[in-house]
Amino acid sequence: MVYLLVFLAAVFTGLAVWSGRVQTAVRRQEMEDYKVLRADLIQTKKEVITLLGQMEQVSVKIVEEIEAKVEEARQYEVRSRKDDHDIPNNEISEKFDTDRSEDPNVTGEDAKKAKPVNSKLTGNNTIVFPRRHDTTGIEPASGTGSPGQELTAKHQMVYALAQLGFSGEEIARQMNIGKGEVMLMLQLKRKGEEVNA
Missing domain, CATH: 1.10.10 (Arc Repressor Mutant, subunit A)
Incomplete structure (x- = not known):
């Protein structure tokens, strides 16, 4: 009877030791998985920050290009208006007279009186x-x-x-x-x- 009790005590002790080791191994594996996950999260965060920085640079570049195009268009418009104002009045009147003189049948008073x-x-x-x-x-x-x-x-x-x-x-x-x-x-x-x- 005493031997049986000693045997059972040894079995329970072995089971307890084995269970403790298994739990320790599981905890160790969980800790390692947690460390890997944490490292992945840190790496992902760094990549996101890098992407945000690149996006900001690209957006700034796009805005600068748009502003340059707008400024170029504005300067072109200003130059066009300046060119229009720089045409001498006598040049315009000469062109008008040339256009009118192309029709040999319409001259002077006839051009004013003519109606379709x-x-x-x-x-x-x-x-x-x-x-x-x-x-x-x-x-x-x-x-x-x-x-x-x-x-x-x-x-x-x-x-x-x-x-x-x-x-x-x-x-x-x-x-x-x-x-x-x-x-x-x-x-x-x-x-x-x-x-x-």
Whole structure:
């Protein structure tokens, strides 16, 4: 019986010693793992700090490049404005006169009086003629009026529209005058042509 108790005590003592050694080994391994992890964290922190420094340098460089481009654009704009203001007035007027003189048919007063003719039909079939008293290009009807007496612009416009094939009613509507007046003008023109024929 005594031997059994001694044996059991030896077994328990061995188990306790072995368990203590195992726990010590586990703790030692945990400490080593902790040291490795701590070293990794320190290294990662250093790398992050390095990256932040590099990013800051890059951002500063980018900002400097942008500022340089902006300054270059501003100086170019200033130079352009200065060049525009440096053109002499006589040079501008010479260029303007050269441009005007390229058209041999438009000179002096003719250039001021000239207006574009828009003879297109509008939505309500109204012909738009230039508002001017210069009626050159429309020949007066023969036999109308006394010699040396020029036709009025209204008469010439009526005759021109009649030559284009417009009826008396259409001419009256286009020129905003009475149909009877248009018909009278056309009849007088025909009679004058018959007399001179």
